[in-house]
Amino acid sequence: MKRPLGAAGWIKVILPWILLAGLLLLPATHPSDNLIRLLFITAVWTTTSLGWNLLGGMAGQVSFGFAVFFGLGAYTTALLMHAGHSPYFGFVGGAAIAMLASFLIGLPTFRLRGPYFVIATIGVTEAVRVIMNNLDVTGGASGYRITEDKPFSPLEHYYTAIAAVALAFVVSMVIAGSKFGLALRAIKQDEDAAADLGVNPFTSKLWIHAIAAGLTGIAGGIYARRAAFFYPGDVFAFQTGISILLMPVIGGIGTVWGAVLGGVVFGMVEEELVVHFPNLHLLIYGSLLIVIILLEPDGLLGLLRRLFRLFRRKREDSGSPDADQILWGRGGVEGRKF
Amino acid sequence: MDAVEYLDLLLKALLLAGVYAAMAVGMTVIYGVMKIVNLAHAGFLMLGAYFALEMFQRFHIDPILGAVMALPVFFLFGMLVHWILVRWLPKSDTPTLASLLLMFGFLLVLQNVGYLLWGTEDQSILTPLTLSSVQIGEISIAKVKLVVFVAAVVCMIVLQIVLHRSWFGRSMRALIQNPYAAKIVGVDDQRTARLTFGLGTAFAGFAGALLGMLYSFSPDFGRPFLLRSFVIIVLGGLESVSGVALGAIVLAVLETFSTAIPLPWYWHKWSFYYLPPSYQPVVPFALLVLVLVIMPKGLAGLFNRKWKAA
């Protein structure tokens, strides 16, 4: 049952390739160091955004606790590099440790539903940060320094980050189109009904949590290697977990492109806007969150779609029901009345 | 440790429980009536502390009086927040993620306002009470803790009276117990919700002022207390005010004694260790996860729980 692709469909197929080609060829134009740095950090954030979206967007399990995986990725990579391993081995190790942690966290917390799960993840992330602040192996609160023998190469970092975001994108797309992705969407809407059709919600959530954690761990490792110095109050910060959550919500929760858009916007805002208005970033994110919740649950992507529709004057049902399902619970679209 | 030291700790725990209860009760009433997990509670606590500080520094008003003055001010503030933001949330019998994220967004805004007004550095309210203490036998207790405890307890008692004697309290309890029946018999749920949000905010401001007398604070002040409030209201069964008192005592005792009780540990042989004080902040967080997973219906729910895995 293959339907012919419309114009929008073709754009969706071609756009990632154009973007990837552009990003890979960009260094040939001798861009400024600042632009490379900006794109690097945006790619790292977008990777975490895509990772979070797998659990929060596709499976509907909103977690405040992704700083744990980001931080574990950072520290594992650093410790492995310190032990003489290649940084790429470090990223894999970081992903593995983050996945392991995701199982330990998921086993108790996935027994909880909705807001109770959210609150539990807040507890987990705060507890982990306190512990990491006190462990000897992490160097404690004073931080950890990575030293590399090689000279600093911004482009190597850049390409690593692009590879990570491409990986996250491909993983997201594959899962979204797979039987597993369908099961996750079913779980998001009605766990019990999904179980009645043979889906095991608990193990499904554990696995997608692990995949999301692995991607976030890789991003943490890549971030740490370039930063070369970091401390628990930075990578394990509550604020880091919030940022990872805000990106897909701002971009458009539940859709892969929404997560990408959110990551890009966040990266740009964080690096450009915050430099100029260092005291206002919480205000910006907070008001954005309020506006999104009350007016446009589909985030920026929903806003773009709405604009697009204005020009095309095409009748369609407004917005994606997925965002409504996640944010407003089982009632779905008709649950919202304004 | 000898008996006197344990008694000392127990007394400190009980004094702490008083302010904990005042801190959590605002969150409970809002959850009970509206099923909103109010993350902005942390912001209200923070504003309460700064309110008392400003009153003290600008007008030389005693912080205890400042805390009491916070009640009406934050009541109005809460009603305003409800009118501007919260009332647009659709009604729900179960907490929705949207309400949680909305309140979280508001918390970020409040925090940023805090940073703009007062900067990032830690502040504290120092009065003659802060440094003086009362001596009972071998135990010495800071006077400020006693005063704060009394204020918190008095306020809780007043709240209990309001809830059980007034028209507003009755309609509030009706909405908590059975929203459908309450609406059928004519309880105005929108108005009650607005007043409840005001009440919850008032208590948050009051408790924030009390906490500000005990600890130093910054605009990021509320978050650890937010999580403690969660632990307390989940222990207390989420919706009952008396449950909050129980939850507050349990949390305060566990937290206070966590570093004083030897923990058995097996590594080749049994031995006992004390939890290092630097790990003490983990206790409420770990307890939060534990309590949510093991007894989602609170302490009372333990006795008549229906266990259903996953």
Added chain:
Amino acid sequence: MAALKDVSFDIPENQICGFIGPNGAGKTTLFSLITGAVRPSAGQVHFRGKDVTGMSSAALVKRGVARTHQVVRPFKAMSVLENVQVAVHYGRHAVTRTAVAREHAMEALKLVGLDRKANVLASAISLGEQKRLEVARALATAPELLLLDEICGGLTGSETGAMMELLHRIREGGTTIMYVEHDMKAIMAVCDRITVLNFGQKLAEGKPEEVQNDASVIEAYLGKSTFRDKKRG
């Protein structure tokens, strides 16, 4: 208080077994016990000679036991086809390939007559159609035993007739059916055997005509509502 007490019965293969009883007789509880939604405080459930007591509903589906719910719970943000596709992917046969799963799902939709609505959002179809979707989903898990809970509630007369025809066809396909229904006419017409429950206990069991003429059943169940049932049937 026990919702069900000392209820014991066998379901013979390839039959439609009806369960009737007044409100609160424990019919839905019985289904929940069998499908693992509620764990029994005593007693056992065996399926094909194996003890399946307290097994999760997902595990039971894999073994060939599927159920529908009295209150329909479609995945509203998915298309009708996707709703059924989940069941094909995770049912007894655990189909992996998407194209194959879609084919199977379309077959199930054709059976219940929803194939023309395959690409419509599940929230946009009528209640009657949602009830049929619920049946299609359960069917698509390829069950050997299918538990149907009040699938005719709220349906029109012709819709009910079509549903009864569907049940016969499902049984011809080799599936055993346990069927709970309030509509006496429907259940009498379609069932091979009927079990009557009252206050959580088994009152009578047998062929529809036998049960219909059982004195204790008439007294306990039909007796009080004879007038209404006469009017209806």
